[in-house]
Every structure is written in structure tokens, then in C-alpha cells.
Amino acid sequence: MVDSTEQDVTDRVPPEDVFSILGNETRIDIIQALWQAENDHVSFSELRNRAAVADSGRFNYHLGKLIGTFVQREECRYGLTYAGRRIVGAILDGTYTKRAEIDPFEIGSLCSACGSSLEASYESDQFVVRCPNCAETVLRFAFPPGVLDGRPREEFAETASRWIRAQLSFTVNGVCPNCAGVITHSITRESEQHSRAAGLEYDCKRCQHHATTTVGMHLSYHPAVIALYDEHGIDLNEAFLQSYVDNADQCTSVRSENPWRISVSVSLADDELELVVDEELNVVERHRE
Ligand SMILES: [Zn+2]
Ligand SMILES: [Zn+2]
Numbered sequence: 291m292v293d294s295t296e297q298d299v300t301d302r303v304p305p306e307d308v309f310s311i312l313g314n315e316t317r318i319d320i321i322q323a324l325w326q327a328e329n330d331h332v333s334f335s336e337l338r339n340r341a342a343v344a345d346s347g348r349f350n351y352h353l354g355k356l357i358g359t360f361v362q363r364e365e366c367r368y369g370l371t372y373a374g375r376r377i378v379g380a381i382l383d384g385t386y387t388k389r390a391e392i393d394p395f396e397i398g399s400l401c402s403a404c405g406s407s408l409e410a411s412y413e414s415d416q417f418v419v420r421c422p423n424c425a426e427t428v429l430r431f432a433f434p435p436g437v438l439d440g441r442p443r444e445e446f447a448e449t450a451s452r453w454i455r456a457q458l459s460f461t462v463n464g465v466c467p468n469c470a471g472v473i474t475h476s477i478t479r480e481s482e483q484h485s486r487a488a489g490l491e492y493d494c495k496r497c498q499h500h501a502t503t504t505v506g507m508h509l510s511y512h513p514a515v516i517a518l519y520d521e522h523g524i525d526l527n528e529a530f531l532q533s534y535v536d537n538a539d540q541c542t543s544v545r546s547e548n549p550w551r552i553s554v555s556v557s558l559a560d561d562e563l564e565l566v567v568d569e570e571l572n573v574v575e576r577h578r579e
Contacts (some may be wrong), residue, residue, distance in 0.1 A: 307518070308359055313376065316343055316352045324370045325378040331367035345362065384436030385415075392438070394422065397447050399535045401426065405524030408535060409516055410447060419449045419535055421461055428535055431457070445533050451531035461492050461501055462511045477505070477550055488544050490571075506540045506554045509565055512573065522558045 311317065311400055322341035324332065332340070332535040334353075343349040357363055360374035370378065380386055392412035394449050399408045400475045401421035419429040431454050460467040464474075471494045478489040492501040503507060510526060510533070511514055519526045519533075526533070534539075545551040555562055566575035 292370060305357060306333050306484070308373075311355050311359060314352060314355075316341070316348070317356055317360075319343070320353055320356060321370065321374055321377055322367060322381070324374065324542060328480075331364060337368050382436055383434040383524065384439065385434045388435040388439075388450075390435040390438050392443075392446060397535070398533070399532060401428075410450070412446070415423055417454070419531075429531075430456075435535040447531060448528060451529070452527055455527055455530040458501075458503070459511060460508070462508055466494035466497060466499050468499040469494060469497040469501075473499075475508075475524065477552065477569065479544070479547070488542055504542065505552050505567060505571070506542050506556075508571055509554050509556075509567070509573075510567060514563060514573075515564065516554060518558060521561070524558070 301542070304380070309439075319341045320337065320343075323337060323531055327337070327340060337353070338346065338349045341349065341427070345351075353361065356374075357368075360371055360377060362369055362371045367482065384390075390412060394409035394411040396407045397410045397419065399419075400406065401408055402426060403426055404421060404424045406423035407419050408419055409422050410417065412433065415432060415435065417429070417431045417433040418427060420427045431450075433450065433453060437449060437453055438446065457467045461473050464472060466473050473492050473494050476491050478491055486571050490503050490505050493499070516526050519529065541555045541557070543553050545566065547555055551566055551574070553566045553575075555564045557563075562579045564575075564577040564579075565573050568574050
């Protein structure tokens with residue numbers, strides 16, 4: 291029998307203790323030196339050379355502070371723990387250390403309300419798509435500045451498309467992209483951000499992460515929808531932003547509210563796929579024309 295009780299996860303160290311460990315330049319140097327090491331684990335002397343700390347006693351003291359949380363020791367060799375790799379990732383993606391701005395540029399889609407060209411920009415660590423005429427925000431998504439590093443400016447919209455789709459896949463699969471907690475969803479009849487038949491709200495009960503989207507977006511991860519796009523030579527990962535913003539190939543209607551039955555039709559050329567979902571967003575009907 292499957293045990294349905296929650297897994298037993300205990301706190302290892304209070305968060306204030308863990309993060310205070312990082313408030314020291316030498317310790318950050320040690321973490322970065324371990325990340326740059328070619329081998330997974332390096333010896334004490336090699337690590338000291340790489341971190342460029344001349345004083346052995348001082349180096350030993352700071353290394354000792356990192357062991358158990360950010361650094362692991364196996365048979366006198368040192369490597370990063372999962373938490374240590376996450377710290378390196380946070381330094382590199384620029385979430386805490388970088389700033390970037392991209393002025394508004396047209397993305398080739400029109401505002402459904404007024405027909406003006408929609409513009410995308412990067413501001414306050416968010417990728418934003420809005421109509422410059424009626425000031426309606428179509429999409430707003432947190433986005434680490436490091437994503438822009440090392441990628442051509444003209445590929446920004448495609449990069450954003452891939453990044454947002456990857457992040458949303460966690461949410462769609464019930465995992466919080468912020469804290470790895472449990473994501474729950476609720477269907478709404480109308481949502482403020484989306485003037486569509488049915489909205490979808492995702493919430494994390496652990497960190498209060500919240501996202502507002504559509505049933506159609508949720509279903510864009512369904513294998514049948516991905517396959518339909520593929521049959522038409524379209525990689526939905528690349529085309530996601532365009533298809534989400536345009537929403538021209540999608541038609542959503544509420545068949546009933548009690549119980550919830552929501553129909554989403556996806557049309558590409560002469561092909562139409564209709565999926566009907568229930569309250570749990572399980573597909574209960576599927577039609578192909
Ligand atoms: Zn407009
Ligand atoms: Zn969360």
C-alpha cells in the first residue's frame with residue numbers, strides 16, 4: 291500500500307545561521323574555487339592554492355565553516371554540496387548581483403484590445419509584454435538578469451520564451467519554481483489579467499508564490515498539443531511566447547461550472563484539436579478534426 295503521509299523533512303540548520311556563513315569574501319572565494327576545479331573533489335592544498343589564501347590557518351578556519359552545508363569532505367578531498375552548487379548558480383544567474391534593462395521593442399504581435407503592436411522590455415528583473423497604446427500588460431514574468439549574459443540581444447524574445455516555458459513547466463507539474471513546495475491550482479471564471487473565458491490561478495502554500503494564467507497555457511504542456519504543433523513543423527518551446535501572447539490559435543469556453551468542464555480548442559491550419567478538462571485539469575474528452 292502506498293503511504294500517503296507527507297515525507298518527513300527536518301530542518302538541518304536555521305536559515306539565519308546558513309546565510310550568515312556566506313557573509314565572508316574568503317568563503318565565497320572557496321565556493322567559487324571548488325566550482326572552477328576540474329575534478330569534482332580537490333585536496334586541501336589544491337583548494338587553498340585555487341582560492342589564493344596564503345594563510346593556512348585562516349583558510350582552514352573558513353573552510354571549516356562551509357563544511358556540512360556548502361562544502362562536503364570525502365576522504366580528505368573537498369567538493370560542493372547541492373546547496374553549494376545552488377549558491378554558485380545564484381551568483382552566475384545574477385539574481386542577487388546583477389542589473390540589466392532592455393528598452394521596449396516590438397515582438398510582432400498585436401494588442402487584442404486596440405490592434406497596436408505589442409512591445410516587450412526587461413525592467414526591474416521582469417520580462418514584460420505590454421501594449422504601449424492602452425497600457426495593458428499582457429505578460430509579466432520574473433527573469434534573472436544573468437539569462438541575458440552571453441546571449442545575442444536579438445535572441446532575447448526567444449530566450450525569454452524558452453525560459454518562461456521551462457519555469458512554468460514546474461508550476462504546471464505541481465512543483466513551486468521558487469521553493470520546490472506543492473503548487474495547487476484553482477479555476478476562475480474571469481481573471482483580471484486575461485479577458486478569457488476561464489482563468490487559472492496557481493499558488494504555493496509554502497512560499498506564497500502566485501501565478502495567474504489560462505487553462506490553454508496549462509494544456510500547452512499536454513502531449514497532444516505539443517504533437518499538433520510538431521506536425522505543423524513548430525517547436526512549441528520556441529513558439530511559446532508568440533502563441534501565448536497571440537492566443538489566436540486557441541479558443542476556450544466553459545461548458546459547465548459544476549462540475550467544471552472547460553473546452554480548449556487549438557487550431558493550426560486546417561487541424562483542430564479540442565481538449566475538455568475537469569476541475570483537476572485532467573483531460574476527460576479529446577476530439578480531433
Ligand atoms: Zn492596446
Ligand atoms: Zn513556493
